[in-house]
Every structure is written in structure tokens, then in C-alpha cells.
Amino acid sequence: MLQLLKKFSLPFLVYILLAVGLVFPLFNYDRLTGPDPLTLNFVFTLAPYLFFVVLGAVYIHEQLEQKSNGYAFLRTLPVKASDIVVSKFLLVFLSSLVYVGFHCVAFAKISTDPSYWKPSCSFLIISGNICLVLTALLYMGIFRYGYNKVGKYVIFLWLFIVLSPIPINIFLLRRLGISRQEIIERVISLNWVIVTLVCLALYYFLMRVAIKTLEKQTLNGA
Amino acid sequence: MNNILKIRNLRKEYEEFVLDNISWDISKGYITGLIGPNGAGKTTTIKLIMNLIKSDGGEVEVFGLDHKANDIEIKNRVGYVGEEQFFYEHRSPNWTGKFVSHFFSNWDMEHYQKLLEKFELPKKKMIRKFSKGMRVKLSLAIALSHNPELIILDEPTAGLDPIIRRDVLDFLQNITQNGDKSVLISSHITDDIARIADTITYMINGRIALTSAKDDLLANWKRIHYSKGPIDQNILKNLEQVEDHAFGGSGITRDYFQIKDSLSQGLATGDIKVENVGLDDILISLVKGL
Numbered sequence: 316m317l318q319l320l321k322k323f324s325l326p327f328l329v330y331i332l333l334a335v336g337l338v339f340p341l342f343n344y345d346r347l348t349g350p351d352p353l354t355l356n357f358v359f360t361l362a363p364y365l366f367f368v369v370l371g372a373v374y375i376h377e378q379l380e381q382k383s384n385g386y387a388f389l390r391t392l393p394v395k396a397s398d399i400v401v402s403k404f405l406l407v408f409l410s411s412l413v414y415v416g417f418h419c420v421a422f423a424k425i426s427t428d429p430s431y432w433k434p435s436c437s438f439l440i441i442s443g444n445i446c447l448v449l450t451a452l453l454y455m456g457i458f459r460y461g462y463n464k465v466g467k468y469v470i471f472l473w474l475f476i477v478l479s480p481i482p483i484n485i486f487l488l489r490r491l492g493i494s495r496q497e498i499i500e501r502v503i504s505l506n507w508v509i510v511t512l513v514c515l516a517l518y519y520f521l522m523r524v525a526i527k528t529l530e531k532q533t534l535n536g537a
Numbered sequence: 538m539n540n541i542l543k544i545r546n547l548r549k550e551y552e553e554f555v556l557d558n559i560s561w562d563i564s565k566g567y568i569t570g571l572i573g574p575n576g577a578g579k580t581t582t583i584k585l586i587m588n589l590i591k592s593d594g595g596e597v598e599v600f601g602l603d604h605k606a607n608d609i610e611i612k613n614r615v616g617y618v619g620e621e622q623f624f625y626e627h628r629s630p631n632w633t634g635k636f637v638s639h640f641f642s643n644w645d646m647e648h649y650q651k652l653l654e655k656f657e658l659p660k661k662k663m664i665r666k667f668s669k670g671m672r673v674k675l676s677l678a679i680a681l682s683h684n685p686e687l688i689i690l691d692e693p694t695a696g697l698d699p700i701i702r703r704d705v706l707d708f709l710q711n712i713t714q715n716g717d718k719s720v721l722i723s724s725h726i727t728d729d730i731a732r733i734a735d736t737i738t739y740m741i742n743g744r745i746a747l748t749s750a751k752d753d754l755l756a757n758w759k760r761i762h763y764s765k766g767p768i769d770q771n772i773l774k775n776l777e778q779v780e781d782h783a784f785g786g787s788g789i790t791r792d793y794f795q796i797k798d799s800l801s802q803g804l805a806t807g808d809i810k811v812e813n814v815g816l817d818d819i820l821i822s823l824v825k826g827l
Contacts, residue, residue, distance in 0.1 A: 318639040322625075356676075388623040390589055392640045393612040448673075 319394070319402040323376060341444055349531075361444035365414050367473065369407060369446050374469050376403075379460040386529075396530040404522045407450045415443040434503040441507050446515035451521035458528040539565040541719045542586065547595035549581055554729065556581050556743045563687075563736075566716035567605065568709065570734030570751070571723035572820055578743040579723040580620050583691045586721075587617055590673055599687065613642055616680030616688040622672040626665035630658055630675055634682070641683035649682035669696035677705060681712075688712075690722045694729050706733050727816035737816065739823050746823045758813040758819050759793040762786075763803065771799045772809075777822050789814060789822050 380386060389399060419436040426432035456465040549556040557580045563569045564622035568703050573579050584590045586597055588608045597604040598825055600610045624633055630653055636645040656674035658667075667675065673696050673700070680688060688709065694702045710733045730737065733821055738755055739746040749757075761776060764785040775796050776788030785808075790796055793811070803809030 318636060322636065367670055382790060383626040383628075384623040385625060387621075388625060389610070390619055391587070391623065393609045394640055527566060 316398045316404055319398055323402050325334055325376075329372075330358055335347050361439055362446075363416060365411065365439075365442055366449065369450055370413060370453060370473055372410060373403075373407065373450055374466065374473060377457055377462050379485065380521060381466075395513040397526045400409065400458075400522060400526045401531055404518070404525070406408065406450065407454075408447060409517070411443045411446055411450075415439050434500075437507045441502055441505060441510050444511050447518045448514055450519070451518050451525070455521060455525050456527060458532055475502050540598060541565040542721070543596075543598040543601075544582075544586070545584060545596045546594045547582070549578075549585060549590070550580075550593050554578065554581075556585070556744060559740075559743075559745050561738065561745055561748065563719060563721055564715060565719050566771055568713055568720040568722065569732050569733040569737050569738060570730030570816075571721065571737045571740060572725070572730055572816060573740035573746075574725075574726055574824060575725065577740045578820070579738070579740055580691055581743075582740065583619075583689055583721070583723060586689065587615070589619075612810045613640075613683070614686045614814055616683065616685030618676045618688075618690045618693045619672070620691045622676040624664045626670070626673065627663055629661045629663060629676040630678070631660045632665055633664065633675070633679070637679055643684040645682050645684060649678055652678035652681060663820070670701070672696060674701065676687060681708075686718055688718065688722075690720070690724075693722065694724060701775050702729065709733055727773045727820065731816050740826055741822060747819075754816075754819065755813065757793050758789060758791055758814050758822075760787055760789050760818065761800070761810060762797075764808040766808065768803075769799045772803075773794050777826055789818060791822075 384400075402527060418439055422432035422435050422439075426435075453465070540562045542561075543611065544559060546558045546560060546562040547556065548558050554576065559578075559582065570659065571579050572584070578589075581590070585592050586604060588597075588604050588611070599607075600614060602611060604611055625636070628636070634646060634649045638646060638649075650660075655676075656671075656678060656805070658678070660672055661803065664675065673693060677690075677693060690709075690713070694705060698706065701826070706729055709720050713720055720733075722734065731751070734751050736748065737751050739750040747754075761772065762785065763772070765783075766785075772790075772811055773788075775790045775792060777791070779788035780786055800809050804811070
């Protein structure tokens with residue numbers, strides 16, 4: 316399985332390095348001094364950026380696999396379908412963990428106000444968990460219906476995620492009168508430990524289903 | 538004989554094709570040729586053996602192991618060259634060798650490198666730039682580099698130039714010499730099968746039409762030419778594909794030894810001539826006879 320992890324890891328590594336490398340200078344961590352509008356905006360933007368990074372890595376990776384008939388090649392080798400799926404899910408988990416971990420450490424190191432960085436980390440951890448479940452569903456869709464069918468929708472979802480802070484801001488603030496601070500407060504009011512446990516259990520369950528789906532689909536000649 | 542592959546009542550249904558309860562054995566240490574027209578079910582059978590598609594019934598045992606429950610072990614011990622060759626297209630043969638070496642327990646990198654050289658494959662070139670023939674050669678190199686006990690090749694010589702084709706066939710023949718390796722080769726190029734196979738199986742319309750040792754097959758199947766005039770009914774009733782022409786006629790018999798005595802008088806007078814048939818003729822005869 317180590318070889319599969321190595322083989323599949325390139326898009327994830329590129330995206331994570333890109334994410335971690337670019338976020339730092341782009342988003343000015345020095346604003347993290349307190350719960351003012353600028354810092355809230357920063358935290359609010361990190362979650363969609365995480366989705367963008369992880370889903371983007373999955374999208375690019377699956378595109379490469381599709382182009383090179385990777386699954387068909389692997390099926391001719393003594394490789395278990397479960398090893399393929401577990402490698403992919405593990406990479407998504409590790410990517411999210413690196414992203415969330417990096418920012419949480421950065422928050423804690425840079426921010427002088429614990430009452431600020433603790434809820435910010437909580438917000439990011441919960442976002443990371445949601446990202447895991449979303450990615451697991453994406454893999455399920457790809458294994459069940461094929462990349463060609465699911466891929467075209469993913470690109471729209473991806474674009475939406477990238478651009479989402481703008482329309483969400485407009486919609487929430489101007490139409491509903493809900494501020495970003497309120498959203499963040501609602502999210503962080505959830506217990507991040509419980510959310511993490513529930514999401515990881517769901518992620519594991521979806522991984523098991525994905526293994527069954529891939530086994531079934533490859534044997535059906537898909 | 539020790540069977541390395543045992544198939545019982547194997548069935549696969551598609552909308553326009555049914556692989557119809559085939560039962561078939563392959564003996565250890567022999568080269569078995571699988572011949573059939575396009576769409577006969579050769580590739581479907583091979584994919585079912587390799588557990589690449591799901592069967593609708595029946596059993597397959599490779600090395601005495603159920604092919605579904607022991608998928609990984611069987612793939613480790615079988616060298617497979619499919620009808621289509623799949624690789625990571627943006628990678629080189631060198632990378633591919635290193636990658637697959639981690640999955641096969643008996644991978645021999647030195648042998649793989651030698652085969653790449655023998656097949657004159659560029660080791661660092663991206664596979665997507667390879668021709669069809671080069672892809673087949675690379676697939677063969679991978680299939681032969683993990684010391685497989687059974688080699689399954691689905692139309693392996695299609696796309697190869699005659700020199701490499703001959704090399705590949707000789708190579709397959711050599712590796713079965715000491716009796717510990719077996720080969721199943723499907724091909725529509727019957728010359729290739731005739732050259733190396735010990736046993737021939739004909740598959741037509743999803744069924745096994747005939748299985749026989751090649752030598753027995755070629756000894757029994759003969760074309761009989763006869764001059765115009767009265768001919769023994771025992772001969773005529775044993776002939777297929779009878780064609781009459783101005784000077785007599787001809788037909789194919791499946792059992793030359795059964796009519797040999799009846800032929801002796803005609804052979805002596807020169808009114809009857811016996812001609813060897815090729816595997817192609819037998820295939821045509823079997824297809825027309827259905």
C-alpha cells in the first residue's frame with residue numbers, strides 16, 4: 316500500500332504545499348490579533364480554501380487516473396481494491412490534517428488572544444471534518460458513476476467553493492442580515508471533539524462502502 | 538495430467554452474447570492455444586479467469602484455488618497480457634518496472650531489464666508515445682518478469698513485427714521446456730498457435746467446440762480430394778464442406794483413421810489424394826458445421 320500512497324500522493328502534495336505556501340503570505344497572519352472584521356474574514360475564507368485544495372487534489376488525481384487507465388492497470392496487478400481506496404482516503408485525511416494542523420499551530424503561535432485563536436481552530440477543525448465527508452462522497456460518486464459523469468459537476472462545485480465567500484457574504488449580510496461572526500459563532504458552538512468523532516466514523520463507513528463499490532464496478536467492467 | 542486451470546460451467550451473459558456454461562481444463566507444463574473467430578468469447582473467458590469481470594455462474598480454479606477468493610495470490614503467480622494494454626501513460630518502462638515490482642513477490646528486475654533490451658524498448662520514454670507493438674512488448678516484459686507459473690496471453694502477437702513475433706513465440710516455447718510453466722495463448726493468428734501449442738481449443742459462439750492435442754488434431758483432420766466417378770459412401774458420409782468441381786470433389790474429414798481403409802484403393806490408383814489441413818481450415822469447418 317505504501318507504493319500506492321507514493322504513486323497517488325503527488326497531486327495532494329502539490330496542492331498542500333501550494334495551499335500552505337500561499338496562504339501564509341496572502342492572508343497576512345499579522346491580522347490575527349483579535350476578533351475584528353479583518354481576522355474574521357480570514358478565518359471565514361480558510362474553510363472554502365481547504366475544500367478547494369482537497370477537492371482540487373482529488374479532482375486532478377482522478378483525472379490523471381482516468382486519462383492513464385490507472386484502475387484498469389492496477390486491476391491486472393496483485394493489488395486489492397481495498398488498498399487503492401484506503402490509500403486515497405488516507406491521503407485526503409493526511410492532506411486535511413496538514414492543512415488544518417498548520418493553520419491551528421499558526422493561529423496559536425501568532426495570535427496573542429487565546430479567546431480568539433481557540434474558536435478559530437475549532438472552526439477550522441469542524442470545516443476540515445466536513446471537508447473529509449464531502450471528499451468521501453465525491454469518491455463514492457466517482458467509483459459508482461465514473462469520473463466522466465461526476466467530474467463535470469465537480470468542476471462547478473469547485474468553482475462555487477472558490478467563489479463562495481463573495482456570494483455568501485452578499486447573501487448573508489445584505490439579504491438575511493447574518494454576519495460572518497454569527498456563522499462562525501454558530502459553528503464553534505458545536506463541540507469539535509464530538510463533530511470530529513462523528514465525521515471520522517462517517518468517513519470510515521464511507522470508505523468501506525467505497526471499497527465495495529469499486530470492487531463491484533471494476534468486476535462489472537466499468 | 539495435472540490441471541493448472543479448471544473451469545466448470547462458467548457462464549457470462551451480455552445483451553448480445555452468452556458464454557454458455559463452458560467447462561475446460563488446462564494441463565500443467567503445456568502450451569494451450571485458444572482459437573476462435575471474433576466475438577467467440579475468448580477474451581471474455583480470459584478476463585473471467587483473471588477475475589477482471591464478474592461471472593454469472595460457474596467455477597474457476599487456478600492452481601487449485603478459487604479465482605475470486607484467491608485473486609491476489611493468483612495474479613502473483615500468473616503472467617497476464619491482455620487484449621488491451623493499460624499502463625500509467627505518462628510514465629516510462631523503468632518507472633513502471635519499479636512500481637509493479639513492489640506488488641509481485643517474485644519480481645526479477647534484472648530479467649525485466651534484459652527483456653526491455655531484447656524487445657528494444659526505450660527505458661526512459663513515456664509510454665503514451667509507444668506504438669501498439671511496443672505496448673504489447675512492454676506488457677509481455679512485465680508478464681514474464683515475475684516468474685509466473687501460468688502465462689495467459691490474449692492476442693499477444695497482434696501488432697508485433699514478424700521477427701519479434703517469432704522471438705516471443707520461441708521464448709514461450711522455451712520456458713515451458715522443463716514442464717513447470719504453462720501457457721494459455723489466444724490468437725486469431727492460427728500460424729502462431731500451430732507453431733507452439735501442444736493443445737488446441739476451439740471456441741465458437743460462446744462454447745467450447747473442440748479440444749484436442751495439436752498432433753492428434755492435425756493427424757485426424759484431413760482434406761480428401763477425389764476424382765469424378767463413384768466414391769465409397771463410407772468416405773462421403775465422413776466428409777464435411779464437400780465441394781464438387783469439374784474433375785471430382787473434395788471435403789474435410791474429422792477422423793482420417795476411420796476412413797483410412799476405405800481410402801486405400803483410391804490412394805493406390807491415384808483417384809484419391811489426402812492433404813493436410815491447417816488450423817484455419819478446421820476453424821472454418823467447425824463454424825460451418827454449427
